[in-house]
Structure formats: C-alpha cells, structure tokens
Amino acid sequence: MSVAKVYKGMKDVAVRALVVGACGFVLAGCDTLSSINPFDKGEVYKPEVVADIPAEQIYNDGLARLQKKDFESAAKKFRDLDKxxxxxxxxxKGLVMETYANYEGGLYEEAIASGKRYLQSHGNSPEAAYVQYLMASSYYDQIPDITRDQEKSERAILVLQELIQRYPNSEYTADAKKKIQVASDQLAAKELEVGRFYLQKRNYSGAINRFRMVVSRYQTTRHVEEALERLAEAYMAMGIVNEAQTAAAVLGHNFPDSSWYKDAYALLTKGGVEPREDSESWISKAFRGVPQVGQKAG
Structure with a gap:
C-alpha cells in the first residue's frame, strides 16, 4: 500500500508535514517506504501525474452532453471549469452554462444557486441579464396552483422586477413583464380564493382585507373586477354603505361592461342605494392614475 493511501484523510498538520518530509527523503535515496510505513509490504512508491484537461475540452464536453439532454452531467462538467x-x-462562461443546464434540466434550485454566484461576481457582464432571466424563470416555472403557498410567485416577481430595473434595455425585459403579469394574476387569484372563503363564513373584515389586497396591489390583473364587487358585498353586509357605493362606482367607471358591475349595481339598488364614489375613500385613491387591464399608461 502506498503512503498516499495510508495517510489519506488524516487531518493532523504535523503528521502531514512528517509524511511530506519522509517522502522527499525516500524519493531522494530509498527504494521503498518501509522505513516510515508499518503497513508496507515492499511496495515501491510511484508518483502518478495527472495531466490537466484543457478548459476548451471540458467546455465542449459539457456542450456535447447538453445536446444529448444529459443536463445534470452537463452542469457538472461546466462546474468543473471553475474548479x-x-x-x-x-x-x-462555465457558470453561465451551468445555470442554463440546471434550468433546462428542471434543477431549479441549483440554477438559482449558480445564477446567484454568477451575479455576485459578474453582475456587469454582457451575460448578466440572461443569467438573471434564468433565475427568474426558475422561480416562475415553479409557480403552483392557487390552492398552495405562493412564495415562488412572489419570488418570481421580485427577481423579474430586478431584471427590468437593472437591465431595462435587455432583450428579456418584454418577456419579464409578461411573466410578472401572470405571476401577479396568480397572487391575486389566491387572495380572492381566501377572501371568498371568509365572505362565505361571514368573516367580513377578513374578507375585506383580502379583497383590499387585490385592489391595492394587483389592479392590472383580471381579478380586480371581482374584488371590487366582493368589497361591495362585504361592506354592505357590515352596513358600511359609503364604501360599498364607492366600490361599485369605481368598478362601473373602470369596467362599465363588466358582469361584476351589474351584480354590484343590483346589490346596491336592492339595498336602496346606488353607486356613488367618495373621493376620500381608500378605494378611490387606490385607483387614481393606475392603468387597468388592456390599458396603457399615458
């Protein structure tokens, strides 16, 4: 057994120094290591030299594995470049491709991790926007249905917004905006689902808090119409007629052809009132100057 095998794994610095010194002595004038190796069976130490693999070869090997859709193995090859x-x-370059290989292979957490490493060191490089996009897409592709926790939706929005802010002129900005809209729609749907549950249980204050979240944060989603109508329902049930009238009026002003407005209007007239906007209401203030779905900011 060679000295390298005998002392493999030893952590004591003094022992390692002793071994190195002994090896130098043996290589200089001894035929075997029996003088320092009690387990030696007469084997002769033969140092093995491993030739460095050219970086280009490692990189191309990674590309070849990508073409075969062996994404995990490709990511490992690209990671070897850094090592x-x-x-x-x-x-x-290898870190960029490692992030891409992880993403394509559905290894989203690994893609996020390698993407973060890249941006920490190369945030101003030409490929930085692309890496940021891969990270955001890794969160985005993990967005679950509305019955489950929406942390990934929130993270996707944050990283996509950061992409737009840091690299506004990148080719990924347009798609990032579309993804933000979809993720926001998902979060709004989740708030509505919980709000409807509270409304059904006559927990009106809890329901209002959820619908208010949609109206305040997700105004450009398709769920804002229902949220305004549900606010009118909840406020009427609590006897806060002024806010119910404002919710219906804002709904009618922004979405006059909406079926939700028709429901809100019918609800108010049944209660003996009509939609009327109070400019001091939080609902009215929340909608000032905010473009709605299908509209463009002026």
Whole structure:
C-alpha cells in the first residue's frame, strides 16, 4: 500500500508535514517506504501525474452532453471549469452554462444557486441579464396552483422586477413583464380564493382585507373586477354603505361592461342605494392614475 493511501484523510498538520518530509527523503535515496510505513509490504512508491484537461475540452464536453439532454452531467462538467480554472474567462462562461443546464434540466434550485454566484461576481457582464432571466424563470416555472403557498410567485416577481430595473434595455425585459403579469394574476387569484372563503363564513373584515389586497396591489390583473364587487358585498353586509357605493362606482367607471358591475349595481339598488364614489375613500385613491387591464399608461 502506498503512503498516499495510508495517510489519506488524516487531518493532523504535523503528521502531514512528517509524511511530506519522509517522502522527499525516500524519493531522494530509498527504494521503498518501509522505513516510515508499518503497513508496507515492499511496495515501491510511484508518483502518478495527472495531466490537466484543457478548459476548451471540458467546455465542449459539457456542450456535447447538453445536446444529448444529459443536463445534470452537463452542469457538472461546466462546474468543473471553475474548479480547475478558477477566476478565468472559461470559469465565467462555465457558470453561465451551468445555470442554463440546471434550468433546462428542471434543477431549479441549483440554477438559482449558480445564477446567484454568477451575479455576485459578474453582475456587469454582457451575460448578466440572461443569467438573471434564468433565475427568474426558475422561480416562475415553479409557480403552483392557487390552492398552495405562493412564495415562488412572489419570488418570481421580485427577481423579474430586478431584471427590468437593472437591465431595462435587455432583450428579456418584454418577456419579464409578461411573466410578472401572470405571476401577479396568480397572487391575486389566491387572495380572492381566501377572501371568498371568509365572505362565505361571514368573516367580513377578513374578507375585506383580502379583497383590499387585490385592489391595492394587483389592479392590472383580471381579478380586480371581482374584488371590487366582493368589497361591495362585504361592506354592505357590515352596513358600511359609503364604501360599498364607492366600490361599485369605481368598478362601473373602470369596467362599465363588466358582469361584476351589474351584480354590484343590483346589490346596491336592492339595498336602496346606488353607486356613488367618495373621493376620500381608500378605494378611490387606490385607483387614481393606475392603468387597468388592456390599458396603457399615458
């Protein structure tokens, strides 16, 4: 057994120093290691030299595995570039491709992790916007249905917004905006689902808080119409008629052809009142200057 095998895993620095010194002595004038190796069976130490694999070869090997859709193995190859050629341009390129391979392979958490590493060191590089987009897409592709926790939806929006802010002229900005809209729609749907549950249970204050979230934060989603109508329902049930009238009036002003407005109007007239906007209401203030679905900001 060689000295490398005998002392493999030892953590004591003094022992390692002793071994290194002994090896130098043996290589200089001894045929075997029996003088320092009690387990030696007469084996002769033969140092093995491993030739460095060129960075380009490692990179191309990773590309070849990508073409075969062996994404996990490809990611590992690209990761090897950083290990063998740290701080090099090959390492930087490899980190981009590692993020891409992880994303394509559905290894989203790994893609997010490698993407963060890249942006920490190369946030101003030409590929930074692309890496940010891959990170955002990794969150976005994990968005669950509305019955489950929406943390991934929230994270997707944050990273997509950061992409737009940091790289406003990138080719990924337009798609990022579309993804934000979809993720926001998902969050609004979740708030509505919970709000409807509270409304059914006659927990009107709890319901109002959920519908208010939709109206305040997700005004450009398709769920804002229902949220305004549900607010009118909840406020009428609580006897807060002024807010119910404002919710219906704002709904009618922004979505006059909506079936939800017809329901809100019928609800108010049944209670002996009509839609009327109070400009001091939080609902009225929330809608000032905000473009709605299908509209463009002026």
């Amino acid at each position: 063998q050629y740290p701080y090099s341009d090959w390492a930087r």
